[in-house]
Amino acid sequence: MAHLTTAGSAWHEPAPLDPRSAPLPRYGTGSLADLLPTIASGMGVPGLPAGMDLASADRVCVFLIDGLGWELLRAHPAEAPFLHSLLATSMNGTGEPMTAGFPSTTATSLASVGTGLPPGAHGLPGYTVADPATGALMNQLRWRPWTDPHVWQPYPTVFQLADAAGVHTCQVSAPDFQHTPLTKIALSGGTFHGRLSGEDRMDLAADRLAAADRSLVYTYYSEVDGKGHRFGVDSDEWRGQLMYVDRLAQRLAEQLPPRSALYVTADHGMIDIPFDPESRIDFDEDWELRAGVALLGGEARARHVYAVPGAANDVLAVWREVLGEQMWVAGRDEAIEAGWFGPPGEGVDDRVYARIGDVVAAARDDIAIVASETEPNESAMVGLHGSMTPVEQLVPLLEVRT
Structure with missing residues (x-):
């Protein structure tokens, strides 16, 4: 969660993780x-x-x-x-x-x-x-x-x-x-x-x-x-x-x-991932993360988030504000350009583009975005994977x- 820190006498919010800083797969040379x-x-x-x-x-x-x-x-x-x-x-x-x-x-x-x-x-x-x-x-x-x-x-x-x-x-x-x-x-x-x-x-x-x-x-x-x-x-x-x-x-x-x-x-x-509220954030019980979201895809460590029409920018802003210190959170085009789904700058196939979430979130820290009501079996798993x-x-x- 975002929190305030001090720099001298000024208070400021820590910057969210840059999606370009994620450790990318070595597409083309070692993947x-x-x-x-x-x-x-x-x-x-x-x-x-x-x-x-x-x-x-x-x-x-x-x-x-x-x-x-x-x-x-x-x-x-x-x-x-x-x-x-x-x-x-x-x-x-x-x-x-x-x-x-x-x-x-x-x-x-x-x-x-x-x-x-x-x-x-x-x-x-x-x-x-x-x-x-x-x-x-x-x-x-x-x-x-x-x-x-x-x-x-x-x-x-x-x-x-x-x-x-x-x-x-x-x-x-x-x-x-x-x-x-x-x-x-x-x-x-x-x-x-x-x-x-x-x-x-x-x-x-x-x-x-x-x-x-x-x-x-x-x-x-x-x-x-x-x-x-x-x-x-x-x-x-x-x-x-x-x-x-x-x-x-x-x-x-x-x-x-x-x-x-x-x-x-x-x-x-x-x-x-431990079974505690700080480590396992429950999307189904978090009104802030649910706002403007039509579908939650992916899995607990690597989420595709699909916004209702017109809400993609707002959803991206909220997910970055809430999770941006613990997860790399990117818009669809940002994630593609950064090289998450293939070599940086090469894009994706046209038929694949809309399968990727409006927002894509990948965990850096030991956390998971679970969904206890809509994904009960997956949310009960002890060991998880999906991120970078x-x-x-x-x-x-x-x-x-x-």
Whole structure:
């Protein structure tokens, strides 16, 4: 909340955080959107930018662990000894992490991974965003309410481009994900193999990697994120999942065929936010934040705020006054120009522009904008993510080669 400070004998309000001061994703050089295009380009797939410095390999497996941020991994060497031992291999030996994108959330990140595009291009710029065609909020993880996936995200995936170029391409994941809209528009191309257990996924991923001279395999594990949301990243349940996924990664690494590269990464990190009124500000009970707001989108750490017609400037002013010391608060055009949704100055696709909030707010401090009545399940989560802080934004890129 804004408060008065002194400078000499004069009282003044602290300036709100400048949206341009947010630690931006490294679009084009070191973000999740740059990983698969670089890998596929090194395998001979034409027309893709190689924005990262990664050595090419004939067979590549990408193992994405949902919710395993770089800072969380670094803080738990005892629970993840194998993954921790690979930290020096990050970013092709530099020991540095990648960035996710904004917001640092699963739907946005998986779309960036699979399409090789930033959120302002692929068009999934948040957990929930307004659908300009209907005026309703669209949940881009659960795909509710239904809309045509290929109209919502029309670009081909990197997997589809690789498959068309003759690379043996597949995804190995939980069977429930095979026919979801998010899979269709972000992670499809080649063949899908559903396996329930993590061990079966690792074994099959290694088998599929060896199936051809040029192979691109993607596999995924979700429960590190699930336990973090439910119990927090400072819980025994979360640490147990980290121990389990560490064994999975080692199991996969030990089965790599010759001329292979395994990249272990994540879609975002996570932070536990205390359950107190100062840390969790309830939009549904705050008349000041609700004034002039038609829809509240996004999630607790990264909000899209849609104003009633004519009220956008007033909503921006109020959100900056109330939250501007703790959150980067920007108008839509400010956030786009600053580079939140893609490289600074490049803009966003026309179809994506109105999906972004009139006001966009990203948490810098340990706070969350919850909505206890309209979002009861999300508001009850212990671990949260979405913003551009290092614990949420930085993700590993660990490498094993044979």
